[in-house]
Amino acid sequence: MISVLLPTVRPNLVERCFASIRPAAGAVPYEVIVVADFDSFTIAGLGVDELEHCTWLLRERQGVVAAVLEACAAARGTHWFLFNDESILDAGALELLYHAALREPECLFGPLHLPRYTFQYFGHEFIPFPFAHRDVFAKLGGVLDPAFKSFYADPDLGLRAHAAGVPMRTVEEAVLRHHNGQDDAKVQNMAQYMRSDQVTFRAKWAHLGAFSDC
Numbered sequence: 001m002i003s004v005l006l007p008t009v010r011p012n013l014v015e016r017c018f019a020s021i022r023p024a025a026g027a028v029p030y031e032v033i034v035v036a037d038f039d040s041f042t043i044a045g046l047g048v049d050e051l052e053h054c055t056w057l058l059r060e061r062q063g064v065v066a067a068v069l070e071a072c073a074a075a076r077g078t079h080w081f082l083f084n085d086e087s088i089l090d091a092g093a094l095e096l097l098y099h100a101a102l103r104e105p106e107c108l109f110g111p112l113h114l115p116r117y118t119f120q121y122f123g124h125e126f127i128p129f130p131f132a133h134r135d136v137f138a139k140l141g142g143v144l145d146p147a148f149k150s151f152y153a154d155p156d157l158g159l160r161a162h163a164a165g166v167p168m169r170t171v172e173e174a175v176l177r178h179h180n181g182q183d184d185a186k187v188q189n190m191a192q193y194m195r196s197d198q199v200t201f202r203a204k205w206a207h208l209g210a211f212s213d214c
Helices: 014-019 021-025 064-074 093-103 134-139 153-164 184-208
Strands: 002-008 030-036 054-058 079-082 087-089 108-114 131-133 168-178
Touching (some): 014 021, 021 093, 079 134
Parallel strands (some): 002 079
16 A cells, blocks of 8 residues: 655645545555644545545644654555645556556655756755655655754755665656745745754765755
8 A cells, every 4th residue: 555645734735636646546555644734624625535545634833844754653555655735646646656666666766746857965866755665764764854844854865865775766657746836834934944954954964065955
């Protein structure tokens, strides 16, 4: 089973995101672990059918990393996928990632991000929406490092994978559409966490060379 880890602070977007998961999973069993600061019943389009495979964890905001770690603790699947409420998956995307992971179980996979963007720090690429067997994440010390609160935990995972010799692959046929907007939730998050996270990230990986933000 695939466990989709879905932190959300945007009730206006999560319904669209959530609706893309079922067709993306195809024939593969899945569950969705939502960590939110609002109840599911506040989303008009999420009914019994939509929530059939869902565990909804209600909590106060403490940063996206804390939400993801809570989702990991509740996840029962063999394979985990880190999603977010700004994104949607094309039909079959999770199924393609799952079969890729069966062929190469030691790898960290990601969908094709549209629009295309270079996700890179210190000369190494990272996967912002990682998919892997849970043992791969365990080998890397977890999906996200609790030393971070938000964005820099994503490139940190990629650098941990490089350091551990874990190959990273993009499955080109598995498409994720993510338009990186700047709404109130993101602006608030950046103001609260980004500066301290950048300091932590730079200190951890400074030995790799000069820092340049994406």
